Amino acid sequence: MTKQPSEKKIDRAYTLARKRYSALGVDTDQALETLGQIPLSLHCWQGDDVGGFESPDAELTGGIAATGNYPGKARTPDELRSDLDLAYSLIPGTHRLNLHASYAETGGAVVDRNELQPEHFSRWADWAKEGNHGLDFNPTFFSHPLADSGMTLAHYDTGIRQFWIEHSIACRKIGAYFGKELGTPCVTNIWIPDGLKDVPVDRKTPRLLLKDSLDQILAEPIDRSLNLDAIEGKLFGLGSESYVVGSHEFYLSYAVANQVLLCLDAGHFHPTEVISDKLSAVLTFLDEILLHVSRGVRWDSDHVVLLTDELQA
Numbered sequence: 001m002t003k004q005p006s007e008k009k010i011d012r013a014y015t016l017a018r019k020r021y022s023a024l025g026v027d028t029d030q031a032l033e034t035l036g037q038i039p040l041s042l043h044c045w046q047g048d049d050v051g052g053f054e055s056p057d058a059e060l061t062g063g064i065a066a067t068g069n070y071p072g073k074a075r076t077p078d079e080l081r082s083d084l085d086l087a088y089s090l091i092p093g094t095h096r097l098n099l100h101a102s103y104a105e106t107g108g109a110v111v112d113r114n115e116l117q118p119e120h121f122s123r124w125a126d127w128a129k130e131g132n133h134g135l136d137f138n139p140t141f142f143s144h145p146l147a148d149s150g151m152t153l154a155h156y157d158t159g160i161r162q163f164w165i166e167h168s169i170a171c172r173k174i175g176a177y178f179g180k181e182l183g184t185p186c187v188t189n190i191w192i193p194d195g196l197k198d199v200p201v202d203r204k205t206p207r208l209l210l211k212d213s214l215d216q217i218l219a220e221p222i223d224r225s226l227n228l229d230a231i232e233g234k235l236f237g238l239g240s241e242s243y244v245v246g247s248h249e250f251y252l253s254y255a256v257a258n259q260v261l262l263c264l265d266a267g268h269f270h271p272t273e274v275i276s277d278k279l280s281a282v283l284t285f286l287d288e289i290l291l292h293v294s295r296g297v298r299w300d301s302d303h304v305v306l307l308t309d310e311l312q313a
Helices: 005-023 028-035 077-089 118-131 158-182 204-217 248-258 275-282
Strands: 041-043 096-100 135-138 186-190 227-232 261-265 289-292
Touching: 005 028, 041 077, 077 118, 096 118, 118 135, 118 158, 135 158, 158 186, 158 204, 158 227, 186 261, 204 248, 227 248, 227 289, 248 261, 261 275, 275 289
Parallel strands: 041 096, 096 135, 135 186, 186 227, 227 261, 261 289
Antiparallel strands: none
16 A cells, blocks of 8 residues: 555654654664553543433433533433443543443432442443453442532531442442453542632531541451552642632642542643643652642543643643
C-alpha cells in the first residue's frame, strides 16, 4: 500500500525525533512499545451521563452537572456494554473500565448501597472477562437521599455517616472480587461531594470526621494484588464553592500517612495549577498515583480528552 503524503511527513518527523532522543539516551521505539502495554480505564458514565441504573428517573445530585445532549444514552446495562464494545473496537490496545456502584444489576430488587454485594456486578465481571478488560470501581456518594445535604463521610449525623462507611467497605470487597475474577487489581477510588456553598465557621471538624471515616473504611487490609485503594480531592464544586472537606492538601496528607493511592483529576484544581508539576512532588512520597485524565472546563472535568501540551507533559 502506498503511503499518503501525511504519513510520510509523520515518518520523517519521527525519524528526526528518534535521533534527537537517542542522543539523550532515550530509545523511542522501546518507549512506544512500553506505552502500548499500558491500559487506560474508560469511565462508564460517558455512555449515560452518570445516571446509573438504580432508577430510570433518579435525579443527578452531589454537585454534578451533566449538560450533554448525547442522543444515544444507554438505558440499560446491556446497552451500555454494547456501546463500550464498539468504543473498545475503535481504540488500539487492551483497556479497562471504570465502573460506579450505581451501575449495579440487582434483578429488579431494591438493594441499598450499603448492602451491595459482588453478585450485583457479576454480569460486569463476566463481560470484562470475555473482552479481556480489567475493572476499576467507585463508591457512589451522590444521587441518593442520604447525600441530599451535600455531606456523606463527613456528615455530623453518625447514622448517615455510618451508611456511607458501610457503602465504601462494600465497594472495597467488590473491588477485590473484580481483582480475583479478572486477575488484575481493581483500583477502588473514593471521591465524595462533601462541602459547603458558604464560608463555614468550623473547617477542621468535618475533616476530622472524614479522617475517622476513612480509617474505618480502610481498617481491613485487602491484598494489593486484588484491590488498590485511592482517594480523590477537589478544589470546589457546585454547592461546595466555599469549602470542600476533601481538599488536595487533606488527601495528599492522608495518602502519604496511609500509603494509599492519591488520585489527581485534571479538572479538580485551579486553572493555573497543572498536574504535570505535582507529579514529581507527590512521587517523592508515594510509589504510585491514579490520574483522571481529561480536560478541565471552568469548574470540573469534562471527561473528554484533548491532546494538549499539559496532557503530554
